[in-house]
Amino acid sequence: MDRSRFEHLFVELSMACGVVVPRYRLWLALQEAGADPDRLRRRAALAFCDRDLAPFLATLGLQLSRWRRRRLRRAVAFFDPTLTTPEEILARLDRERA
Numbered sequence: 001m002d003r004s005r006f007e008h009l010f011v012e013l014s015m016a017c018g019v020v021v022p023r024y025r026l027w028l029a030l031q032e033a034g035a036d037p038d039r040l041r042r043r044a045a046l047a048f049c050d051r052d053l054a055p056f057l058a059t060l061g062l063q064l065s066r067w068r069r070r071r072l073r074r075a076v077a078f079f080d081p082t083l084t085t086p087e088e089i090l091a092r093l094d095r096e097r098a
Contacts, residue, residue, distance in 0.1 A: 002014075003028060003037065003038055003040070004081040004085070004088075005042070005045055005076075005079060005081055006026075006027070006030070006038070006040045007038040007042070008075075008076070008079045008081075008085075009040070009045055009048075009076055010023055010026055011087075012072055012075045013026065013053075013072060015071075016064055016068045016071065016072045017018070017057070017062050017064065019062070021061070023059065024060075025056075025060070026056070029048070029052060029056040030044075030048055032052075033047070033048050033051070033052045035048060036045070042076070042077065042079075045076045046073065046076060046077060049069070049073045049076055050073070051073060053069065053072075057073045
């Protein structure tokens with residue numbers, strides 16, 4: 001299963017909020033929104049950002065400015081799961097050293 005889009009959304013959202021958002025609660029919120037976090041599609045991720053993000057953040061006592069929401073949406077929209085992220089490269093190097 002490819003969770004790279006979910007992981008990207010999680011990291012970008014945490015960066016935008018300035019705190020680590022609860023991964024499992026984000027997972028559940030995506031499922032409640034009708035998305036499959038294991039196979040998260042661009043359309044579903046963008047729909048979550050547009051429609052369900054503000055209520056999700058409100059349950060955590062967080063909110064994002066319009067500028068940060070727009071920046072988050074752009075990062076999600078232009079994410080390409082076929083490209084290897086720096087985090088994936090470092091994880092591979094750690095496994096090779098072990």
